Amino acid sequence: MIITPKIRGFICTTAHPDGCAKHVAEQIAVVKKRGLMANGPRKVLVIGSSTGYGLSSRIAAAFGANAATVGVFFEKPGEADRCGTAGWYNSAAFEKEAKSAGLYARSFNGDAFSDAVKAEVIAAIKADLGQVDCVIYSLASPRRTHPTTGEVFKSVLKPIGQVYTNKNLNTTTGVVSDISIEPASGDDVAQTVAVMGGEDWAMWIDALLAAGVLADGVQTVSYSYIGPEVTWPIYKNGTIGLAKEDLERTQRELDVRLAPIKGKAWVSVNKALVTQASSAIPVVPLYISLLYKVMKEAGTHEDTIEQMDRLFRDRLYSGQPQPDEAGRIRVDDWEMTPEVQKLVGQRWTEVNTENLGQLADFEGYQSSFLRLFGFGLNGVNYAAEADPSVGVMSI
Numbered sequence: 001m002i003i004t005p006k007i008r009g010f011i012c013t014t015a016h017p018d019g020c021a022k023h024v025a026e027q028i029a030v031v032k033k034r035g036l037m038a039n040g041p042r043k044v045l046v047i048g049s050s051t052g053y054g055l056s057s058r059i060a061a062a063f064g065a066n067a068a069t070v071g072v073f074f075e076k077p078g079e080a081d082r083c084g085t086a087g088w089y090n091s092a093a094f095e096k097e098a099k100s101a102g103l104y105a106r107s108f109n110g111d112a113f114s115d116a117v118k119a120e121v122i123a124a125i126k127a128d129l130g131q132v133d134c135v136i137y138s139l140a141s142p143r144r145t146h147p148t149t150g151e152v153f154k155s156v157l158k159p160i161g162q163v164y165t166n167k168n169l170n171t172t173t174g175v176v177s178d179i180s181i182e183p184a185s186g187d188d189v190a191q192t193v194a195v196m197g198g199e200d201w202a203m204w205i206d207a208l209l210a211a212g213v214l215a216d217g218v219q220t221v222s223y224s225y226i227g228p229e230v231t232w233p234i235y236k237n238g239t240i241g242l243a244k245e246d247l248e249r250t251q252r253e254l255d256v257r258l259a260p261i262k263g264k265a266w267v268s269v270n271k272a273l274v275t276q277a278s279s280a281i282p283v284v285p286l287y288i289s290l291l292y293k294v295m296k297e298a299g300t301h302e303d304t305i306e307q308m309d310r311l312f313r314d315r316l317y318s319g320q321p322q323p324d325e326a327g328r329i330r331v332d333d334w335e336m337t338p339e340v341q342k343l344v345g346q347r348w349t350e351v352n353t354e355n356l357g358q359l360a361d362f363e364g365y366q367s368s369f370l371r372l373f374g375f376g377l378n379g380v381n382y383a384a385e386a387d388p389s390v391g392v393m394s395i
Contacts, residue, residue: 003083003386005375007172010279012086012373016382017078017390019374020089021096026377027056027305028097031063034309040065040317041134043215045125047072047112047204050087051372052275053223054138056308058094061134064309065317068104068129072112072121074141078388086276086373088392095393104128106394112139113200115147118207125213132213134316135220137201140277144195147203153194156239157281158184164233167351169286171279171369174362176353179282184239196243198222198250205254205265218263219316220254222247226269226332227287228341230348234283248326266321268329270307274368289360290344290351291335292368296361300334303368307331 006014044061048054049071061067073091078084091107098105106124110117125132143154161183168179184192201222208214224244227235235241247267254265272278272288279285295301302310311331315321324330334340347359356362370376 001081001385001388002383003388004382005370005373010171011276012370012375014083014373015086015089016374016380016386017084017089017092017388018386019377019380019382020086021093021374022377022380023371023374024055024059024090024093024097027059028063030305031060031309034064034313037065037313037317040312041067041219043068043129043132044134044136045070045072045121045132045208046136046138048138048140049073049107050075050091052138052140052277053270053304053308054136055087055090055094056304057136057138057312059305060308060312062098062103062105063101064312066103067134069098070121070125070129070132071105071107072117073107073109074111075109077109077392078390080389083388084390089374089390092390092392099393107392109392109395111145113141113144113147118204122207122211122213126211130213131215132208133215133218135205135208135214135218137204137220137222139200140275141195144200146194153191155192155195155243156184156188157234158182158188159233159238160184160189160242166230166233166283167286167348168282169289169356169362171285171365174353174356176286176351176356181234181282189239189242192239193243193246196240197246199246201247202250202254205257209257214258214261214263216261216263218258218261219266220258220263221266221268221311221316221329222251224248224267224269224328225272227272228336228344230345231283231287234281240281248328251327266316266329268311269332271302271332271335273304273307274365274372275304276372279369285365286351286360287344287348289356289362289365290347291340292361292364293359294340294343294347295335296364298340300340302334
């Protein structure tokens with residue numbers, strides 16, 4: 001079938017298998033160009049490995065350190081007459097590339113919040129690898145079913161205390177207009193923390209510890225974002241921000257639990273980038289478009305693969321993690337420089353629909369968004385028939 005992008009709101013309901021494969025290949029090329037890390041991880045578990053930061057983490061570990069990788073995700077496979085999700089095609093492409101390079105790669109498609117998937121992954125680690133020395137936790141889900149109680153939690157992206165009004169970018173039309181978001185109510189905060197906080201990360205680490213599949217000196221990382229003050233009401237000080245505070249509390253608790261095996265837990269604060277998760281947050285797409293323009297002009301722009309490669313290469317496995325005062329690794333450091341933030345802040349006050357093209361990199365935002373789903377990549381014939389029923393080798 002001929003596959004074209006079909007965009008609905010902040011998601012694309014189609015994905016191109018050949019385009020996703022090309023996107024994965026491009027990320028691999030970035031890592032390989034930088035050479036092998038001197039002391040990288042050897043056996044890595046990535047929970048949430050199919051898109052965004054999780055996918056790039058798996059690529060950075062495999063092709064930057066020749067690491068064996070186990071990936072966990074929840075994606076929809078393609079069929080003869082229906083597209084699979086981009087994450088499915090990304091994972092299929094990754095496994096093909098990894099195995100061509102002689103690297104171990106095994107993937108699990110299922111609900112990572114469930115006890116059953118945890119048990120299945122642990123059994124595979126025991127059988128194939130013995131132990132893992134790095135665990136990346138990069139789940140981004142709008143809902144979670146608690147494995148013990150069966151309760152279904154749903155996260156919301158809302159401010160706390162009062163209505164929040166600010167500029168917003170319609171990423172389909174390019175119109176800049178004000179948006180007002182009602183504050184959280186009822187148990188919105190508790191629900192969001194249950195989905196996006198640290199409980200499931202801790203459950204994974206506890207299960208892995210109990211099974212004896214964490215190597216001495218293991219490092220585990222979960223991802224977060226802080227951003228500038230303009231986004232704080234909807235992010236840092238909103239429902240999602242409180243979930244990230246819970247994540248940081250969990251990190252400190254995991255440090256204690258991992259101490260007997262000389263392990264370490266980290267929260268890595270990453271740069272604002274176009275991902276399937278960030279596209280859903282009001283206000284953030286406009287900020288990202290302004291940020292891209294400034295950082296590309298300054299020559300400091302990174303995409304997810306450059307970010308994750310730098311995290312592994314220069315922080316986690318360099319002996320110089322450079323934590324901030326709260327103990328977090330900051331690879332948003334280039335984004336948050338005073339020079340960058342001053343210029344982005346100035347343009348934020350000035351930007352409107354008419355001058356969006358001059359002040360922001362809206363074209364770059366749209367291109368990055370489409371690339372998430374395998375569209376707009378050089379060397380892919382989008383007019384040709386494509387087979388949507390691509391399979392992941394190890395599933």
